[in-house]
Each structure stands twice: as structure tokens, then as C-alpha cells.
Amino acid sequence: MPAFEALPGMPYWQDLATVDTTKSAYFYSKLLGWEVEGDLYRMARTQGLPVAGFIGGLDDPTMSDAWVTYFFTRDVEGVKRGVVTRGGEVLATAEVSLGTMVLCADPAGAIFGVIEPAGEDQFVAAGEPGTPVWHEYVALDRARECIDFYAELFDWEVTHSQGYYLATAEGAPFLGLRDDSGNADVAALAGFWETYFGVEDVARAARRAQELGGEVVHGPEDSPFGPLVLVADPTGATVTLCEVEAPAPEELLSESDSVLGL
Structure with a gap:
């Protein structure tokens, strides 16, 4: 499996905050082919490479299970100051x-x-079945302010077309930001980050998610990303599954290839 080099400000990791790490880990291991190990913090791997984590112990009744996107930095203290300066909040450090x-x-x-990863390595598994293939921010309340917040905090180059924003590096997009503030059905929400995981067959993955106790929320449907489906796992966290091709052996890239080649 190829590993892609992340640059500062790019998505680097994803954790599922959940009330039941055992149930969640079982669901995703069967759905995405992950191997999961650990106790309080459970780490998922695919073909030996770390791909996601599961955090238990949600005891706040106002919080629901959700995927959290983490962005790469080599200056975590500087980013923390930037969050506060721009009107955000630092909740916890570990x-x-x-x-x-x-x-x-x-x-x-x-x-x-x-x-801020330990050591010098900054490679991530991405771009194929069982790994993240896209990250998207759905902006609801204070949408334009929040989009500007992320662009300034991580020094992104952002382009805009018809309500959709792309963060780019050297002209290549690596995540999207969607202004959905006009959607009355979700207008009361704060906004959220959404993780897209790759699967070989969206229709089959949708059926498998239901067999494992999940729910199909929307789709399957075609999109500019390819066929995708939004599913809720057994504890209520939502995730988008996007159909991508598995690389042929001769197409595998070396670990020094950049994420910009995705």
C-alpha cells in the first residue's frame, strides 16, 4: 500500500469518538477490512499502516458519536494560539x-x-479502499467566517466555485469546504468535518453496512467524486463511503510520493 507525504495544514489523522469502541471497531473492521488493536484507545490498520483511531468514554449527553479530522502541524503551540486568536477554542491536549x-x-x-506527530515521519495511508480518500467541511452557522478561519489558520490556498471551496497546494486540491448555510434542515447545527473512506463497490458496502447494524442515510448515488453513499454506524456516527479503484500491483507508488499526487 502506498503512503503519501502530508504537508503542514493537510488532513493527517481521523479518530472516531464513540460511546462503544468495541461495537464501532467491529463495524468498521468488517466494513473496511481494518485490523483493530488496543484497549482504551484502539488503532485501526490496513495492510499494516495506521489509518484511524477509536476513542471511548463519551460521557457528555450533549455529544454524539462523530469522526474527528486532525490536521498536520510541526508547531502545535503556534496553531493553538492561532485557534484562540481567530475566535476558536482549544478543548484538550494529549x-x-x-x-x-x-x-x-x-x-x-x-x-x-x-x-504534531512524534518523530520525523509524516506519511499517511490514503487514496484507496479502506483508507481516507477525501475530507470535507460542511459549513452551517457562520459559514463564511468559519471557512476563512480554517484558510487563515492553516495558510491554505482556497478557490471557490458555486458555493464549494477547494483547499489546494501547488494547484492540487486536498480537501473541500461546502457552504450549506441555506439548508433549513440542518441550520441549527454548528457545522462538521466529514471523512470519506474508499471502498471498491459502494452498493455492496451499503448492503454490508446494514447487515452490520448500520443504516443507509443517503444514496448510493453518483457524484463528482464517483459513486458514494452516506451511512450511519451502529452508534450513530456518519461516514461517507466513496467508490475507488484498488491499485494494480504495477501502479503502487513508493512511500516517498507526495499526497499532492492523489
């Missing part, structure tokens, strides 16, 4: 085996994280 992880909220209250 030293873990992966490095220093900080949980934050943007000006509208949407949760995200930053991570």
Missing part, C-alpha cells in the same frame, strides 16, 4: 504514541483537531 494531539472547536463550535 500526549499519545502518535504525538501531540489537540482537540479544538472553530468559531461556530464544530470540532476538529491538530496533531
Whole structure:
């Protein structure tokens, strides 16, 4: 499996905050082919490479299970100051085996994280079945302010077309931001980050999610990303599954290839 080099400000890691790590880990291991190990913090791997984590112990009745996107940095203290300066909030900081992880909220209250990895490695598994293939911020309350917040905090180059924003590096997009503030059905929410995981067959994955106790929320349907489906796992967290091709052996890239080649 190829590993892609992340640059500062790019998505680097994703955790599922859940009331039941055992149930969640079982669901995703069967759905995405992950191997999961650990106790209080459970780490998922695919073909030996770390791909996601599961955090238990949600005891706040106002919080629901959700995926959290973490962004890469080599200056975690500087990012923390930037979050506060721009109207966000630093919620928690933890030293873990992966490095220093900080949980934050943007000006509208949407949760995200930053991570300063331990050591010099900055490679991520991405772009194929069982790994993240896209990250998207759905902006609801204070949408334009929050989009500007992330662009300034991580020094992104952002382009805009018809309500959709792309963060780019050297002209290549690596995540999207969607202004959905006009959607009356979700207008009361703070906004959220959404993780897209790759699967080989969206229709089959949708059926499998239901067999494992999940629910199909929307789709399957075609999109500019390819066929995708939004599903809720057994504890209520939502995730988008996007159909991508598995690389042929001769197409595998070396570990020094950049994420910009996705």
C-alpha cells in the first residue's frame, strides 16, 4: 500500500469518538477490512499502516458519536494560539504514541483537531479502499467566517466555485469546504468535518453496512467524486463511503510520493 507525504495544514489523522469502541471497531473492521488493536484507545490498520483511531468514554449527553479530522502541524503551540486568536477554542491536549494531539472547536463550535506527530515521519495511508480518500467541511452557522478561519489558520490556498471551496497546494486540491448555510434542515447545527473512506463497490458496502447494524442515510448515488453513499454506524456516527479503484500491483507508488499526487 502506498503512503503519501502530508504537508503542514493537510488532513493527517481521523479518530472516531464513540460511546462503544468495541461495537464501532467491529463495524468498521468488517466494513473496511481494518485490523483493530488496543484497549482504551484502539488503532485501526490496513495492510499494516495506521489509518484511524477509536476513542471511548463519551460521557457528555450533549455529544454524539462523530469522526474527528486532525490536521498536520510541526508547531502545535503556534496553531493553538492561532485557534484562540481567530475566535476558536482549544478543548484538550494529549500526549499519545502518535504525538501531540489537540482537540479544538472553530468559531461556530464544530470540532476538529491538530496533531504534531512524534518523530520525523509524516506519511499517511490514503487514496484507496479502506483508507481516507477525501475530507470535507460542511459549513452551517457562520459559514463564511468559519471557512476563512480554517484558510487563515492553516495558510491554505482556497478557490471557490458555486458555493464549494477547494483547499489546494501547488494547484492540487486536498480537501473541500461546502457552504450549506441555506439548508433549513440542518441550520441549527454548528457545522462538521466529514471523512470519506474508499471502498471498491459502494452498493455492496451499503448492503454490508446494514447487515452490520448500520443504516443507509443517503444514496448510493453518483457524484463528482464517483459513486458514494452516506451511512450511519451502529452508534450513530456518519461516514461517507466513496467508490475507488484498488491499485494494480504495477501502479503502487513508493512511500516517498507526495499526497499532492492523489
